[in-house]
Amino acid sequence: MRYEKGHKEAxxxxxxxxxxxxxxxxGIEGIGVADLxxxxxxxxxxxxxxxxxxxxxxxxxxxxAAKKSRFRKxxxxxxxxxxxxxxxxxxxxxxxxxxxxxIAALVSEIGRHSLETRKxxxxxxxxxxxxxxxxxxxxxxxxxxTAIGIFSAMMGALQLARTVSDKKLSDNILExxxxxxxxxxxx
Amino acid sequence: MRYEKGHKEAxxxxxxxxxxxxxxxxGIEGIGVADLxxxxxxxxxxxxxxxxxxxxxxxxxxxxAAKKSRFRKxxxxxxxxxxxxxxxxxxxxxxxxxxxxxIAALVSEIGRHSLETRKxxxxxxxxxxxxxxxxxxxxxxxxxxTAIGIFSAMMGALQLARTVSDKKLSDNILExxxxxxxxxxxx
DNA sequence: TGTACATCAGTGAACGCGCGTTCACTGATGTAC
DNA sequence: TGTACATCAGTGAACGCGCGTTCACTGATGTAC
Numbered sequence: 001m002r003y004e005k006g007h008k009e010a011x012x013x014x015x016x017x018x019x020x021x022x023x024x025x026x027g028i029e030g031i032g033v034a035d036l037x038x039x040x041x042x043x044x045x046x047x048x049x050x051x052x053x054x055x056x057x058x059x060x061x062x063x064x065a066a067k068k069s070r071f072r073k074x075x076x077x078x079x080x081x082x083x084x085x086x087x088x089x090x091x092x093x094x095x096x097x098x099x100x101x102x103i104a105a106l107v108s109e110i111g112r113h114s115l116e117t118r119k120x121x122x123x124x125x126x127x128x129x130x131x132x133x134x135x136x137x138x139x140x141x142x143x144x145x146t147a148i149g150i151f152s153a154m155m156g157a158l159q160l161a162r163t164v165s166d167k168k169l170s171d172n173i174l175e176x177x178x179x180x181x182x183x184x185x186x187x
Numbered sequence: 188m189r190y191e192k193g194h195k196e197a198x199x200x201x202x203x204x205x206x207x208x209x210x211x212x213x214g215i216e217g218i219g220v221a222d223l224x225x226x227x228x229x230x231x232x233x234x235x236x237x238x239x240x241x242x243x244x245x246x247x248x249x250x251x252a253a254k255k256s257r258f259r260k261x262x263x264x265x266x267x268x269x270x271x272x273x274x275x276x277x278x279x280x281x282x283x284x285x286x287x288x289x290i291a292a293l294v295s296e297i298g299r300h301s302l303e304t305r306k307x308x309x310x311x312x313x314x315x316x317x318x319x320x321x322x323x324x325x326x327x328x329x330x331x332x333t334a335i336g337i338f339s340a341m342m343g344a345l346q347l348a349r350t351v352s353d354k355k356l357s358d359n360i361l362e363x364x365x366x367x368x369x370x371x372x373x374x
Numbered sequence: 375t376g377t378a379c380a381t382c383a384g385t386g387a388a389c390g391c392g393c394g395t396t397c398a399c400t401g402a403t404g405t406a407c
Numbered sequence: 408t409g410t411a412c413a414t415c416a417g418t419g420a421a422c423g424c425g426c427g428t429t430c431a432c433t434g435a436t437g438t439a440c
Contacts, residue, residue, distance in 0.1 A: 003402085003403085003415085003416065003417095007416075008415090008416065011416080011417090026299065027216075027295070027296065027299060029214075029216050029393095030299060032392070032393060032394080033393080033394060033395085034392090034393080034394090042416095042417070042418090043417070043418050043419065044394090044395095044418090044419085045395095045396085045397085045417070045418050045419060045420090046416065046417045046418070047394090047395085048394095048395070048396075049415085049416070049417080050416095053394080053395085054393095054394065054395090103347075105295065106295075107295075107346050107347060107349075107350045108214070108292065108293075108294075108295045108296065108346060108349075108350070109214065109295065109296075110350055111346075111349050111350035112213065112214060112217060115352055118350055118351070118352040119352045121350060121351070121352075122350075122351045122352045122353055122356065125347065125351060125356075126356075144359075144363075145359070145362070145363040145366060146363075146367075148344070148347075148359065148360055148363035148364070148367075149340055149344070149363045149364065149366060149367025149370070150367070151343070151347075152339070152340045152341075152342075152343035152344035152347060152360070152363070152364050152367060153336055153339045153340035153343060153367060153371075154339075154343070155339075155343040155346070155347070156338070156339035156340060156341070156342040156343025156344075156346070157335070157336070157339035157343075159294050159295060159298070159342070159343070159346075160290075160294060160312065160335075160338075160339060160342070162294075162295075162298045163294045163295070163297055163298035163305055163308060163309075164305070164308070164309045164312060165302055165305040165306045165308075165309045166309055169309065169312075169313075172331075172332070172335065173335055173339070175332070176331075176332040176333075176335035176336045176339070177335070177336065177339050179332060179336060180333075180335075180336025180337070180339060180340060180367075180371055183336070183370075183371060183374055184340075184367055184370060184371065187370060190382085190383065190384095190435085190436085194383075195382090195383065198383080198384090216426095219425070219426060219427075220426080220427060220428085221425090221426085221427090229383095229384070229385090230384070230385050230386065231385090231386085231427090231428095232384070232385050232386060232387090232428095232429085232430085233383065233384045233385070234427090234428085235427095235428070235429075236382085236383070236384080237383095240427080240428085241426095241427065241428090
């Protein structure tokens with residue numbers, strides 16, 4: 001074989017990583033297969049020996065983003081809910097969607113995709129809810145419900161902060177999102 | 188003139204109304220100018236005598252959605268915050284995005300549009316924040332900040348409920364969103 | 375009152391373009407003999 | 408050890424299609440004379 005063992009797998013991984021970033025930055029419809037391949041250092045023709053469709057890449061990219069998410073990383077390192085919330089709603093996260101939460105970036109668009117793709121996103125949501133839930137006070141009445149409220153506020157605030165045209169309002173939204181999330185957690 | 192006075196204005200209005208619904212249902216990229224015109228009972232060629240671009244229609248449709256929003260209607264009728272929140276997060280609202288909040292439906296996509304279009308969305312956000320703010324207890328320390336947190340939670344929950352593939356989880360998200368919003372309001 | 379012309383909202387063919395996808399091909403290297 | 412062939416990741420031209428936009432045209436009716 002003219003490529004070392006594992007070469008194809010490494011190429012596929014590279015494509016998935018590029019896609020995970022580009023989809024979050026530009027939206028799924030906002031970046032084409034040819035551009036994705038070019039950013040991975042390839043030409044577009046080979047794409048279909050790795051994936052049976054762009055949609056399949058979307059699912060792989062969602063998984064990749066979930067696996068590499070800072071959310072998950074902080075959780076694995078035993079970080080507190082406050083750390084998670086503050087990282088999620090930092091200006092740096094707002095300004096670099098390609099490295100931020102894939103759910104926040106793609107939830108609307110994926111709402112119009114196939115059931116299978118929506119299942120992928122749902123799995124990510126469940127995972128995040130679990131992480132939040134375990135960080136809530138043990139005595140709390142309905143931790144799952146609270147976790148959902150917290151994540152909704154975080155995600156909503158991140159999206160609003162990204163789109164609003166007024167810088168000051170955007171900063172205020174980040175702060176308000178942090179406060180709301182922590183508020184709900186300590187109810 | 189072969190059309191009665193005001194005919195062109197009425198046609199334009201019809202196009203804007205169709206667009207306001209279709210953009211919310213399918214996303215802006217998800218519905219083309221020709222399909223929009225067909226749904227308004229016209230052919231696509233006349234589009235550019237009403238709007239200078241699809242982008243201009245996007246702005247008009249955002250305004251239209253804001254003007255006709257149930258949110259605003261409830262507010263004008265003196266409805267309480269609880270009424271607003273419960274209407275916003277009803278299953279019927281989740282299942283009919285074409286009549287629901289345009290901000291929730293389009294915030295991500297508009298984040299990648301021109302500054303002018305983002306300004307239009309920002310104006311809608313400011314309006315909704317004002318409505319929420321005036322319904323918060325007078326003694327509350329930072330009403331605007333609280334209003335932002337409430338709206339973030341509402342919007343985030345609506346989007347999640349729309350995309351998640353599990354019906355039960357979706358219903359739970361709506362409930363959790365309501366609870367979180369009301370919780371923040373009474374802090 | 376009747377006729378020629380002006381108006382202009384709407385029509386539909388056509389434009390260039392980018393998209394997702396297909397496919398015959400390339401060429402470097404491993405394997406068979 | 409040397410040569411012919413098989414393998415297969417990646418290439419790039421080509422496909423049909425739908426998009427936003429342009430434009431010459433239509434045809435119903437108002438206006439001028």
